[in-house]
Each structure stands twice: as C-alpha cells, then as structure tokens.
Amino acid sequence: MYWKPLQKFTYRANPIGWLCSLGLCMLLSCAPDSNLPPGDPDNGGLFLPDGFQAVVVIDSVGRARHLTVDQKGDIYMKLRVPNSEGQGLVALRDTNNDGKADVVEYFGDYPDTGNYGTAMRIYNGYLYFSTAGEVYRMKMDMDNLVPTGDAELIVKDDYKNAEHGYEHIAKPIAFDNEGHIYVPYGSPGDVCQEFNRRPGAPGMDPCPQLEWHGGIWRFDANTLNQTQQEHGYRYATGIRSVVAMEWNQEENALYVVQHGRDNMNRTWPDMYSPWESALLPSEEFFRVDEGIDGGWPYYYYDQMQGKKLLNPEYGGDKKIEADPAKITYPLLGFPGHFAPNDLLFYRGNQFPDRYKSGAFVAFHGSTIRGPYPQAGYFVGFVPFKDGKPSGPWEVFADGFAQLDTIVNTGDAAARPMGLSMGPDGSLYITESVQGKVWRVMYTGKKGDFGPAALAKMEERKNTRTNIKDPHPEKDNLEVGLLEAGAKTYNLYCATCHQRDGKGDGTRFPPLAETDWVTGNKRRLIEIVLNGMEGPITVNGVNYNQIMPAHNFLSDEDLASVLTYIRKSFGNNAVSVSPLEVKRVREELAAKETN
Template sequence: MKNRSSIFLLTAAFAGAVLLNACTGNSKKSTAENTDSSKTAGVATASAGLTLPEGFNAAILAEDLGGTRHIAVSSQGDIFVKLGKPKDGKGILVLHENNGKAEVKNGFGDYEGTGIYIKNGYLYTSSNEDVYRYKLNDKNEVIDPAKRETVVKGLLNRNQHEAKAIVLDDASNLYVNIGAYSNSCQIKDREKGSLGQPGCPILDSAGGIWQFKADKLNQTYKDGVRYATGLRNVVGMDWNKQNNQLFVMQHGRDALHDIFPDMFDTKQSAILPAECMYAIKKGDNAGWPYIYYDQEQRKKILAPEYGGDGKKDGDPTHKFINPAAAYPGHLAPNGLLFYTGDQFPEKYKNGAFIAFHGSWNRAPEPQAGYFVVFQPFKDGKPDGKWEVFADGFSGSPENTAKGSAVRRPCGLAQGPDGSIYVTDDSKGTIYKISYKK
C-alpha cells in the first residue's frame, strides 16, 4: 500500500511540475489572472486510484458503462448518465447506488450526445442536434422512457465541437452550447497561413450559447435567443445561484505554431491560449475568433488570423468580456459544478469544481490535465488560487505526459448528501467523492 500511495503522490507532483511550467504568477487584482496553482491542497491521500486532499475518499461506483459524459443525480439518489454514443442501444443509463456500488436499473434513448439535467419534474437530455425531456414522477423516476418530448430541434452539427451541453435556470430558461465548427474561423480550417473569414459567418448559428424556453416544445433557432457569442466551444457549464448567473468553460483555440510558425514556437503553442471561465450575461461577446486570452501576458491578444502577432492588444475598445478566471491551455474543461452542499469543508461552499478532460495537442511538450480542480469563489466571483482536487485518472505520470490516459474525467454532479460524482468517458467509470472529518 505504501508503494501505491507513493505512485499517486508522484502523479500529483508531476502534474504540478508540468502546470507550473505552463503558468505564471497570481494576483487578486484580477480574477482572470488566477493561473498560478496546481498542487493538491493539504496532504494528498490515495483512494480508488485517485489522489485527493486529506479527509476525502473516492469510491468507484461503476465501471465499463461506455463513454459516460455528463451526469445528474436525483434527490432520491438515482444516477442518470448520458453516454456519448449508445451502448447496446441505450444512450441514457439509470443507476441506483447500494452499499458502495451502483447497479444499472434501466437504460433508454438510442441517441448519442452529452447533456443531461434534472429540473422542474423533467429529465432533460441532448443529442448533438436536439434537446429532449422526459416526465418524472414524484420519486424522480422517468415515467415512460419511450415517450420523449422534443424541446429544441435542428441545431447545427458539422462533426466538430458538436456536443450540446445544457443547463437550466430557475426562470424556466434552457441554455444550450452550440460549438463552432472551426478552430479559428479560417478561410481554410487549420491550414498553415490561412487567414480568418471576414465577419466570421459561423457566429450566426454557432460559437455561442443559445437560450430557449424550457417548457415549450418543438422550438428551432428562430424561437431561441443568441444569449452570448464569441465562444469557440463550451462543454462545462453551470448556473451559479450565488449571483444568479451562467458560468461557462471555453475550450481555447489550437495550433498557433502549426498555422503561424513564424510567430509562435512549439512551447508557446503548447501552453497558449488559456482555457477560460466566463461569467455570462445576456448579450455578452467573449471575442472568438478575433481574440484569445494569453494567461502569461494577462491580456486579450489579437488572433493571428485577424492581423495579430502574438502581442497586439486584441480589444482596444473593450467590446469583449474578460474571463472570470484563466487556466493553462489545451486542458479541455468538460465539466463545471458549483458546490452547494454541506458535507465538504466550508472553503468549498459555493466554489467551482472543473473536470479537465486532458490535452492531446501539447507535443513536443508533455501533455497535461486529466484531473478535477477546485476554484474558490467569494460573493459569486473567483477568489484566490485554483488547486488540483482529484488527480490520478490517467493512471501514471508517464501516461499523462504521453497523453495516453487510462481514464479522462468529463462530467460532474452533486448528490443529495453533498458528495460529488465524476464520470470518465474512456473506461465508463463513475466515481463518488466524499468527505469525513
């Protein structure tokens, strides 16, 4: 057991070393500058293959379920999981936890997708083109899995950034990410030296968050509102009840060196641009594809496709919103959860957990990510340094560096007892993380 613990402590230390090379200092003057943290808080302990802060424990509830993406847990403790692709004809699994294990009760929904959310007596789910809902009974069980209602249909899917993440507010509004089917809106996508399309026509129907009514059926684009634009792709999103506001995690652009080798070296391309958390209000523009956020220079930079050189100010007229917080590049934030439970220590209350799926495009630098981090909040805003909360999903430091992670965290949910659940979409694992004093 001693050797096993040492391995996991080395994993956390390696991740810290990689990320410290990717980040610079932290300042409370601007929450967008919170890029200087990577060490697991307190004393790391090994549990179910993960390293966690002292006092926390992880349990593997289920394995080999398929590509488990986002997750929702009912007040009765039933676990609803959306699979990226159906397994045995089932795209949604319902599990019930008993004595530290979760057994599959049933499955339904023969479609691929990512989003799943429980609200106002319905289970909402998404495919890559539509959003559906299923009526729940007073025990939050789906009454008739064969009877799904279509809330929104015909959303754009061009097989790039196609996942439709969803979240609902307390005013019966539904928010859907429609990712941009492009890296940086070039005339020829991802081609060396190709410039950006003037006016970026992609933004008309993608690259942002759309708002629909949660209780109206068969809506299309014309029924919705483009709530926010200039977001390349969002998979992690949640509603922050502390300030009644939508928060999202953007996947930043790729390939700065590959497309513009005269302006960016491979190391710059590996760590830039930042993965950004945005606090969204109606009408906001985060600036994609015209700008990106450089966490080392701590400012918005004009994209090279639109005349930038890696240094030019991307927003001299201040028309684009600033990130609420910024993280190292290419870590792929796929899950976001605001913690409102009472089980964890007080420092976690109303803070944000972020599941970083892990990088694939940092070579020749080591790959990084494959962990869950915690971002402290105060009065509804990021406050202080972020820290690695759960690490070890990849299996080893060598797996992390090579990008060959055994497991990759994706979805997050909070249970009725204040525990949090984490999905892995490589091995189909569901973890439950709890705290005991």
C-alpha cells in the first residue's frame, strides 16, 4: 500500500535509512557511508574529537527536551511546553540530504500537565512521548511525516504524596523486549525531610514517599489509561530523580543516571564546605535490575572517595557507609550537579569501534554550584564492556554554552538535553534554551582514530571550568567579585543603604534579607540601571524616595556590586554575572529605541 511513496522519499533523502527500513542495515554496516552531509565550518560551535564533524540541523524550534530519529532519518522532538497553538511536538525532515531540516511541522493535541514534557521514543510503530503527568502515544504513518489520529493515553500520574510537594516530575520512558514500558516517579522533595529543604530538618524514617515515588515503575506498553496505583509495578526503589534512562539491548537491562540531592552546604554548613557542596553528591550511573534499592533518601554517593555514605538528615557524619549487600552502588559516579538528562547506548557502525556499545550522557548543566563555576553543559561518553564501564568517563562534545566560565545557568547559550541515533549511526543532540539540533558524524578514517584524539578531550576534561573539579581557592568566583563589589557599594550605595545594608529606617530601605535583593535578578538589575522613584514596601515598611540610575557603571562593576549585596547582610542568593547585566541593558536600550 505504501511501497512507492516510501521508496521514493527515503531513497532520495537517506538511502541507508531506506535500506534499514527493509531490514538490510546489517548487510551494509561495514561499508563507508559516502552520503553524509558536510559538517558546518565551525561544527555548530561544538568541540569534538578529531575526525568528527557536526552540522546544525535546525537553529531554533522552541525549548526542546528529548528527541528520537526514525528509520527514514526524520526527527521527532518533545517541547518542554506546547507552543501558542497548543502543540508540543515537532517533526523535522531533510529532503535533500544537506543535513539541514527543510520541513518543520508542529503537531500534537493532547492534555498537558505541568511544564516538564520530556520523553520521545518510537516503539512498535508508535511515537511515545510524555508530559509532566502523562505518557501518550500516536500511531506512526509511513506515508506521512506527522503521525495520524488522536493521542492515546498510556499512563496518567495520580500524584500520590502531593501533600509533600512535587519537584521531580519529569517522565522519561524506556521499553524492554517483552512489551513493558518503564516510568520513573521522582521524589516529591530533596531528601524526604519532614520540612522539605529546611536547613537542619531531619529526614523521615521510614520515608513515606518511597511508597509511590523515588523509584522506577513498570507498565504494559500497549494498555491504555493506566495509573500507577492500579496498574504499576514497582520495579526498583531508592532512586531520587531520573531524566536519563535507556534499555540496553545488548545487556537486556535498564540503565539510568540519577540526579543527586542539592545544597549540602546550605542545609548543613557546619559539615559541608561550599567546595564539597559543589562536587557532592555524585550523579550516579546505575544498572537497574529488578528489585534494587539505590539508597535514596538515606544514602548518597561520594565519587571522590568511592563510598556510599549516610545522609546527615539520618545521622550521617561523612563516615557511616551503606551496606553494599542491601544498597546498590553505582557503576560509576559523575561529579555533583552535572544534571544528566539523557542516556544513549551506541549501537551504530559509523563511529570508531571504541564507541560501540558505550554510553553517551547529555549533561544539561548545574544551577547550584556557586561560588564555583557552573558545571556540566557537555555530552560525555563512558566506554563499556560486558555491561560495565571499561574506563573512566570522557568528554565527547563540548562548547554548547559558548562561554569559558559559566557563572549562572542563564549565561549558557545552550544546554544539551536529548540524544538519539540516526539510521546511519549519526548522533543527534538537542538543547533546551532555543531548541537547536546538532547531527554529529564521523568523517575520518576509523583506523586513524586513537590516543591523540582522546588526549585532546582529556585535556579539556582537566582544564575547562564547566568540566573539571574546581580548585577550592583559585576557582572560587566570589573572592575577587565580592571584594570589587564591596568597593563599589561603599562608594555609591552605602551613603543611603548604610554600610551594614540595613538602611536608615525612614527614608532609605534595607538591602538585608529582602526579596527585592534576593528575589528576581532581572528586576534588581533594572532598578539599578534605570533608578526608581515612587512608593515601595520593603519588609513591611513603606518608603518613597528617589534612587538615581546607575547605568554609568560597567557591566562588570554592576554585576560585582549586585553579587555583593546578594551575598552580604545576611543574604545568600546566587551571583549576578556581567553577561546577565549586558543582556538586560541591551533589552532596555532596544525598548527605548522602539
């Protein structure tokens, strides 16, 4: 029924994909692929091992999450939230094999709960995807780019433990070879405290959240309208939050990379230094066999010591270890807060042999590493043998952020999010800021790939501030920033707001412990750039004075003084970077011009 249109389109756009659709991939897997498009001159801004090239498939489709590529080479992406027309799915097609998408179609009409739409996978002729609260599927159409028919509801989250909040609500999915779909249910809070994220608050023991969260549940992939309570089977427990997950076909097993807990210094400042809090706890790479317990919320993994330690909320003292007979240790641990958001085991033949069966991990990037540089924002690789890592993790693709040092998350131009392999073995990568998509290809000679290419990536791992472990003193960004900010503050601000930041109590408001300072950074930057006049209420007291514009300050000076007041006078908010100031200044200037 569809032979002619399928043959006509797929052969022109991607002959390898066409042959794969006929089941002939293995017959051609050893042949060099001469049909790869040229890479961009700058590889789309990416830093890759020698012999690899990248082409930007599309520059911007919206805040993208996960993606999948079908056997014709068509790309399907999930947006974090639907567009203005209520469509949260995007299909991309390259009709002339130049590597660039020339057909872009938005589609999808389905109820969307929350703003963490994530999953995008193809399984048994269906396109499966998720919102924060639901897993849907649509029937693929071999004659058309966009699936036809209505979205079918597979699993609906019934929000157990909602009274404790619901923080980790993303719904990645994976499929085994027996008709099952796996869905994580992330923890409602950070570490199962009686009062979530309150410094010093004890953890609940036993943790009631583990009944419905903090683990992986298994469902039937083909049954509609399932709920966790009625149809789900708890496959594994003690896993805090998962966005990166895949079924490893060679091992016939589920693998995940967990997001670790947050803010150890803020909640336990006498026990953990800011440096320790920047690196701990580890993002844990697990093989998830049925019935395992990953240890959350009682334990965390310290990758520097290679130990699973008891959390302080449960009486931990940085020494008490977990019993490995009861608690599953990770295969390896990445540094803290890298934010692993997708996982892909490479099964193609285009890349050099050392990548075969290994795991690519997309690190979305940290938000809470201050006063040290934010970290992650790259795609890593873990070589595998016999289902286990056969060497340390490596850097595969970097340069997404387009910055040498990332002070704040918003400074990054792009944050890698989703991974998928095309029918010819190309690696596709999405990012979540604008929705750019890269296609990474190996165009060198496989026999030439060796230690030199890996040494270049190892050097980057050990020197780039978004990847390497920070030095406790040299990489502390606030040391010089706070000193410079204090000088600017005392020169321009202390006369009114006083050197202690408490104001004068009548005319000039305090800067200490107020949301005007510790809250929205953009609002604060605008106030200093534009000045302010008229009545305001600060900490329950009314003020009505004029604050002159300080737009004469450079981006660097303004960033340093705002960082100083957000870190002083009892405040403990994140830094402000010169790039953030520059962006706001430019946007305000553009408004005035228009």
